[in-house]
Amino acid sequence: MQKRKLVIAQNLDEDYIMRINAIIPEWEIIVGKDNTIWQKHLEDAEIIVSWKKEMERMLIQNNMNLRWLQSWSAGVNSLPLQVFEEKKIHITSANGVHAYPISETIFALMLALTRKIHSYIKNQQTKTWHHANLSLELHGKTIALLGIGAIGMETAKIAKAFGMKVIGFRNSEKPEENVDSMYALNQLDEILPICDYVVVTLPYTKETHHLFKKQQFKLMKPSSFFINIGRGSIVVEEDLIHALQSKEIAGAGLDVFEKEPLHGESPLWALENVIITPHTAGSTEHYTKRVIEDIFIPNLQSYIQGSTPSINLVDYQKGY
Incomplete structure (x- = not known):
């Protein structure tokens, strides 16, 4: 009788392999990032990681x-979701593993733009001693967080340490700790004029496609900053470029792009x-640990017992 098979298309420490093997001792486990390791095992793999x-x-x-x-990533929009759905294949994402590194990146970008750190780095390269017209500070300002998942909640917590007013956006409008007020996405245009920082952490879906375009940038303050660590296609890039060139907004920190x-x-x-x-906001020394220990192993234990893996189970209707 052929063994059930798990393919992990990533390099894992032996300790993780042993822990997974202890859960499914009768299975054949194929591990390795190089496609020559897993290519011939795809046809009969019951579970694939990455x-x-x-x-x-x-x-x-x-x-x-x-x-x-x-999935090895939080976003699943690049997967052939329609085919997966037709074949009734469960997908679980890596959502949640990025909360610390991405919230750190968000504040790194906000602080750098606000305190002109990027300008001073350029000046340092040319040995230029210049004030760069530094005047803004972050404390007490208003931040809009589009997407109150794990990343949004961690970012809200940090924002409160800076004494910021936090406005959240998610469809349910359910209240959340560290968020002063919550709105649905269809209320975005009403809120943009009062925001000093607009942070996009949303997944890419039909609903969020080109959510930010010329109209939204015109509504923002000339002193406001736009941060996008969600997905590039949430923004009409040409409109963002125009808003930056024409000083409709003060600046942008960008980790994701349309192409x-x-x-x-x-x-x-x-x-x-x-x-x-370069789309590195989620990079962290703890990435593998969080995917394997916090998501995959608990889901694998459920799966072996006959249950559907529930942690980060993708809803095909929502697209995430």
Whole structure:
């Protein structure tokens, strides 16, 4: 009788492999990031951890035994979701593993833009002693957090340490600790004029596609900053560039873009009021630990007992 099979398309420490093996001792476990390690095992893998683009062809050809995918990323919009849904495959995301590193990145960008750190770094490279017209401070300002999941909640907690007024946006409008007031996304335009910082942590869905465009940037204060660590396609990039060039907003911290890597000809690279990071806001030394220990292992224990993995189970209707 053929063994049930788990494919983990990432490199894992032996300790994690042993812990997983203790849960499914009768299974064959394939571990390794290199596709030569897992390629020939895809057809009969029941569980896959970490989806790779080259796996898609096998899935579409309908010759996979796959029942559950543990995504290595929080966002799942790049996956062939329609095919997964048609084949009734469970997907669990890595949502939640990024709360600390991304909230740190959000405040790094906000503080750098507010206190002109990016300008001073450029001045240092040319040995230029210049004030850079520094005047703003972050304490006491109003921050809008679009998306109050794990990242939004952690960011709200930090914002309170700076004495900020925190406005949250999520569809349920359910109150949350450290959030002073909560709104639905369809109320966004009403709130933008009072915000000093607008932070996007939303997933990419049909609802959030091009949520930010010319109209929304015009509503923002000329002194306000826009931070996007959600998904690039939530923003009409040309409209953001125009808003930055025309000083409709004071600046932007951007970790995600409509097309990645960001093209070398993009005007964003040269704008003095922009800080760019290469989709690294969620990078952390604890990434693997959080995916495996906090999400995959508890879900695997449920799965083996006949239950649907419940932690971060993707809702196909919502798209996340």
